Amino acid sequence: MLNVTTYPLGAPIQIIANIPLMQQEADRLRKAGKRIVLVPTMGFLHEGHVSLMRLGRKEGDHLVVSIFVNPTQFGPAEDFEAYPRDFDRDCEMAESAGVDTVFVPELHALYGNGYQTYIFLERLPLYLCGRSRPDHFRGVASVVAKLLNIVKPHMAVFGEKDRQQLIIVRRMVEDLNFGVKIVGAPIVREHDGLAMSSRNSYLSKEERSSATVLFQVLQAAQKLVEQGERNSGRVIKTASELVLSRPHTKIDYISICDPATLEDVDQIDKEALMALAVYVGKTRLIDNAILQSVS
Numbered sequence: 422m423l424n425v426t427t428y429p430l431g432a433p434i435q436i437i438a439n440i441p442l443m444q445q446e447a448d449r450l451r452k453a454g455k456r457i458v459l460v461p462t463m464g465f466l467h468e469g470h471v472s473l474m475r476l477g478r479k480e481g482d483h484l485v486v487s488i489f490v491n492p493t494q495f496g497p498a499e500d501f502e503a504y505p506r507d508f509d510r511d512c513e514m515a516e517s518a519g520v521d522t523v524f525v526p527e528l529h530a531l532y533g534n535g536y537q538t539y540i541f542l543e544r545l546p547l548y549l550c551g552r553s554r555p556d557h558f559r560g561v562a563s564v565v566a567k568l569l570n571i572v573k574p575h576m577a578v579f580g581e582k583d584r585q586q587l588i589i590v591r592r593m594v595e596d597l598n599f600g601v602k603i604v605g606a607p608i609v610r611e612h613d614g615l616a617m618s619s620r621n622s623y624l625s626k627e628e629r630s631s632a633t634v635l636f637q638v639l640q641a642a643q644k645l646v647e648q649g650e651r652n653s654g655r656v657i658k659t660a661s662e663l664v665l666s667r668p669h670t671k672i673d674y675i676s677i678c679d680p681a682t683l684e685d686v687d688q689i690d691k692e693a694l695m696a697l698a699v700y701v702g703k704t705r706l707i708d709n710a711i712l713q714s715v716s
């Protein structure tokens with residue numbers, strides 16, 4: 422079939438770069454009654470991505486992983502050019518995770534000459550990562566909308582690692598009647614608790630050691646809440662001190678907020694979302710957890 426290659430030669434995984442061809446393939450699958458599941462990624466795959474694929478594999482008949490480093494979600498001073506890429510390795514990992522199709526659109530095909538359409542959400546992008554990355558979620562929402570229109574999945578899987586992204590995608594899909602089920606998958610961590618991320622590859626040995634503080638902060642906060650602390654300000658203060666006690670760290674934000682609206686909460690009642698972004702050296706890392714108060 423035109424423009425469809427296999428990797429490695431003869432293996433069952435198909436690689437599609439062409440947008441109309443991906444749309445035709447999606448139409449063909451839907452007509453045949455197949456349930457399509459999409460896992461959108463920026464590549465440089467790790468076990469976090471693989472867990473999403475496994476979940477998708479169970480839920481669908483045809484599993485598509487998209488690999489696209491999306492320039493519109495990077496700020497001008499961010500790491501778009503430097504973002505790690507390893508397409509061959511990604512294809513091998515996708516294949517062992519049972520992926521049927523890797524969709525790898527070209528930049529100029531996705532954003533052609535004269536491109537000017539973006540999706541804007543009024544409130545959710547104002548909080549957490551959106552404060553220091555003002556256009557990030559405009560880029561995320563727009564590229565996810567485009568991928569949904571091209572791959573036409575019945576279901577798409579997103580990681581809770583990027584919880585604000587997951588919440589924004591859910592909101593957009595509901596508000597714009599996309600008719601696709603959005604599923605969230607738990608955060609996959611290294612043995613010492615660091616959330617897996619393609620950006621962890623930027624860290625030096627010393628920075629890697631400091632990076633564990635993000636998860637430690639979330640654990641410490643949960644412990645404080647279990648001991649009866651309800652005041653968000655005090656929990657954030659303890660968390661900040663812990664982060665700054667490690668070399669090479671700089672706090673972007675630490676927030677305790679409502680898990681639905683992302684607005685800051687002063688008191689931790691029932692469930693609250695704690696989210697943080699910390700620079701370790703030049704690398705910006707994020708993590709989050711739902712704080713559960715027992716009483």
Ligand code: AMP
Nearest residue numbers: 462463464469579580582583608609617
């Ligand atoms: P990315 O390639 O970083 O854009 O991530 C693609 C998808 O994988 C997003 O839905 C992420 O939330 C998810 N993801 C990335 N890292 C993890 C992780 N450690 N655990 C679970 N999901 C993850």
